[in-house]
Amino acid sequence: MRARLPFLLQKRKVYALVGESGTGKSFHAKLVAQKYRISLIIDDGLLIKDNRIIAGRSAKEEKSYMAAVRMALFDGEEQRQEVAARLAIEKFRKILVLGTSDKMISKIIGQLGLPKPGKFIRIEDIASRDEIESALRARRIEGKHVIPAPQTEVKRSYSDIFFDAIRVRKKKFGPQSIVVTPIHEKSLVRPLYSRRERVKISEIALSQMALLSINVYDADIKVKQISVKNAEGEMSANHGYQLVLLVDLPDNRELGGLITSLQHYVIEDIERFTGILIEEVNIVVDKFTQM
Numbered sequence: 564m565r566a567r568l569p570f571l572l573q574k575r576k577v578y579a580l581v582g583e584s585g586t587g588k589s590f591h592a593k594l595v596a597q598k599y600r601i602s603l604i605i606d607d608g609l610l611i612k613d614n615r616i617i618a619g620r621s622a623k624e625e626k627s628y629m630a631a632v633r634m635a636l637f638d639g640e641e642q643r644q645e646v647a648a649r650l651a652i653e654k655f656r657k658i659l660v661l662g663t664s665d666k667m668i669s670k671i672i673g674q675l676g677l678p679k680p681g682k683f684i685r686i687e688d689i690a691s692r693d694e695i696e697s698a699l700r701a702r703r704i705e706g707k708h709v710i711p712a713p714q715t716e717v718k719r720s721y722s723d724i725f726f727d728a729i730r731v732r733k734k735k736f737g738p739q740s741i742v743v744t745p746i747h748e749k750s751l752v753r754p755l756y757s758r759r760e761r762v763k764i765s766e767i768a769l770s771q772m773a774l775l776s777i778n779v780y781d782a783d784i785k786v787k788q789i790s791v792k793n794a795e796g797e798m799s800a801n802h803g804y805q806l807v808l809l810v811d812l813p814d815n816r817e818l819g820g821l822i823t824s825l826q827h828y829v830i831e832d833i834e835r836f837t838g839i840l841i842e843e844v845n846i847v848v849d850k851f852t853q854m
Contacts, residue, residue, distance in 0.1 A: 577677050578659045579668045582686025584831070585702030586695045588661045589709035593731070593747045595684060596659050603650075603658040604711055605671065608634040610646050614747070616716045618649035623708055623724055623754035628834070631756050636667070637674040647675050703803075703840065710750045717750040727751040766791040769839070773806055776832040780825060785811040787849060803842035814851040822846050 580595055582588045592604050604611040610618040620642050622634035637643040650658075658677065662668040668680060686695065701707040707726065710717050714728040729749045770789040777784055788809040806829070812818070826844045833841050 575655060575678065576657045576682075577672060577680040578657060579665075579680040579683045580659055580661045580686065581665060581668060581683060582663065582695075583827075584663050585699045586686045587690050587698035587709075588686055589711050590698065590729075590749065591686065591689055592659060592661060592711040593749065595689065597747075599657060599659075599682075601657040601659045602655045603653065604661070605646075605658065605675075606661040606711060607631075608637065608642065609710070609712075610649055611712050612653070614713050614716065616712050616720065617653075618646045621710065621721055621724075623710065623752055623756075624721055626755045628756045631754065636670050643674055650675060650677075703842070706753050708752050708754055710752055712750060713748040714750050717752065721752065724752040724754055725750060726753050769804060769806070769833075772833050773808065773829055773844075776829045777808070777810075777825070779832070780828050781816075783813045783816075784825075785852065787811060803840040805843045805845070806841065807845045807847065809847050809849050811850050811852045812848055814853055818848075822848075 578595070578599060578601060580588050580592060589606055592606060595601070596604055602612060605619075607622040608619050609616055609621050619637075620634060620639075622631040625631040625634055633639065634642065637646065660668055660671055660677070660680070662671060665683070668683075671677075672679065690698075709729070710721075714725065718725050727750075729751055731747055731749070769791050773789055774786055777786055786808055790807045792805050793803070808829075812821070825846060829844050830841045833839055
């Protein structure tokens with residue numbers, strides 16, 4: 564059952580920060596909040612006000628990826644009611660909601676009774692390509708995540724996942740010297756579900772997962788062959804996997820963007836439901852088939 568909140572809550576303005584997992588949303592959340600003078604942030608199951616965690620439970624403490632997703636979406640009745648009740652008594656004009664997609668944002672605001680976003684902000688609009696790639700590497704290789712709250716807050720409730728503090732500073736040029744002042748502090752954590760004494764899986768089982776994933780994405784794509792191998796080099800410690808898919812595509816599909824979209828879908832789908840690290844998916848088109 565969705566939370567029922569006072570009508571006044573519907574007058575608040577919602578800002579949505581959207582980006583794929585690991586692209587740096589939580590890292591940039593405080594900067595966005597400062598720019599638009601937003602007092603509350605919802606990120607991965609938590610309600611954060613200024614530098615305090617005031618309600619909710621972090622999805623990053625869950626032991627499985629699926630449990631973390633449910634926590635981030637406020638699927639749990641107790642967590643949802645706690646955050647909804649706190650929102651009802653907070654005096655705020657603006658709130659920032661983080662999500663991996665527009666659909667996830669819609670789910671969260673629906674669960675909490677918030678109005679539709681008045682402004683969508685894409686991570687690509689506020690972070691450079693290099694910053695996004697660096698965030699993705701930290702996520703996939705090292706399993707590092709950010710909570711947009713200072714270490715004192717995170718250590719108090721989530722000491723088991725705390726890793727380090729990040730302090731963002733800016734320079735002010737005074738009459739005689741340069742004064743460096745802190746803007747804010749964020750916490751670097753390693754979620755329980757990403758601590759990979761990695762799951763080992765057979766080639767057959769992983770191939771079946773890839774087949775199912777592609778069938779859900781587009782049932783008209785025919786997979787003719789799948790090869791699976793462990794990632795090599797510096798990735799090997801994490802037991803990442805690489806997939807090569809030989810496929811036939813329907814001739815009525817536009818190739819532009821389809822391959823990239825399919826690659827991302829397969830990777831995210833398998834990682835979401837298994838916790839298995841997929842380093843790379845290569846798709847080879849053998850031929851186009853008539854529909």
